Amino acid sequence: MTVLDLDHVGPLHAEPLLGALAAHSLARVQVTEREGTAQESADRESKVRGSVRRLLDLDGLDVKVTVRIQDGGVSLELPDDVDAARVELARTAVRRWFDLDLDPTAVHARLGDDPRLAPLLAARPGLRIVGHPDPFEAAMTTVMGQRVSLAAGRVFGARFVDHFAPRIAGPGDLVPFPLPSVVAAADPAELQRAIGVTGARARCLVELARLFADGLDPVREDPGLVRRTLLAVPGIGPWTVEYLAVRVLGDRDAYPSGDLVLQRALGVRTASEAEALAEGWRPWRAYALFHLWTHESYVPGGGVRQTGDPRAGGLVPTEPTGP
Missing domain, CATH: 3.30.310 (TATA-Binding Protein)
Structure with missing residues (x-):
């Protein structure tokens, strides 16, 4: 080893x-x-x-x-x-x-001077943003998790993997996330039946897979181009794009202001209010976001008790509206 x-x-x-x-x-x-x-x-x-x-x-x-x-x-x-x-x-x-x-x-x-953030920074001065090692997996699971609970999103994800990845024997065995080319060739109606999402969501997943199969590389390509490309996919809106910008593109000023967990943490009800409060946090709004998410959702526990179990519940960053 x-x-x-x-x-x-x-x-x-x-x-x-x-x-x-x-x-x-x-x-x-x-x-x-x-x-x-x-x-x-x-x-x-x-x-x-x-x-x-x-x-x-x-x-x-x-x-x-x-x-x-x-x-x-x-x-x-x-x-x-x-x-x-x-x-x-x-x-x-x-x-x-x-x-x-x-x-x-x-x-x-x-x-550090913001009264909302100062206690969070003091409690976790070395907080890191958790990204994702597989941009395609991150994009697909984010779309599957739009407008549903963590439990439902993980059930959809587990069904998706079971549908495309072969079942292997033995506890603890790992499988790779399905390849973009495999998903891109799928019939959206079949995908809808297999994982239980809506027809619109299934079509969005297949179209997104086609982009990756055709060479979309969010880590290496121009972030602005990636954002525009994703927004052009029917079923993908600003929340999804900003969320992926935080976790995949590495944009440390990305900020999904429409996120419900974020709005609750800030005590506001609209995206415009969340935007206004965050104006002074530029160019590090993503770190403010992750401090607030962590405080609200990821600790203590953050779902660890149900590791890898698609039935687990809990709070996660949540899109307010969308397709």
Whole structure:
């Protein structure tokens, strides 16, 4: 086993990372586990520890990786037979996934004077934005989760994986998320029946898969072009695009102002009110967003008790309206 300790600047808090991971882990694709008991978590002298396991596509090869997370550190484990070039690809992907290149100083300098955010920054000064290692998976599961509860979104995601990915024997086995080319070739009506979404949502999923199959690469392409391309898909609106901008594009000023969890955390009822309150947080609105989401949804627990279980409930960032 190859083990890499990944460096970072400033403090690093495991609890919100594990909470966010568990809230969005998809059965058979990603497994998030936490070590220790709730009582141990309440003990400030005890380090929170956990891990996430999944397959990473490293230059066309699906490699099982384990990322171990604890207060103050992140490490990456890969099989010994992975070549050096792919090890570096994995290192880069995991650093981006967990925002390990963040220097919290600039974020605190901009956000620390806001009375809404100051207590959250003081409680979690090293909060990182949890991204996603697979842009296609992130896009598809986000669309499946539009306007439904976390439980329903994860049920749709589990059905989607079961429909396209072969069932394999043995507890703990992982499968890759279905390829864009496979989903792009699907009949929307068949997809609708298989996973239980509306016909409009099934057509949106197939059209989105076609974009990725045709070469859409949100990580490497111009963010403005990616936003415009996604918005042109029937069934995708501003909330979805801004959410993906935070978790996939790495836009640290992205801000889905229509999000219901965000609005509740701010004590407002409209997107325009949320926008106005956040004007002074530029260019770091995504960090303010993640502090508010974390406070409302991801800790304590954040769904960790139901790791990988599509039946789990809980609060997640939620689109107010849409297709």
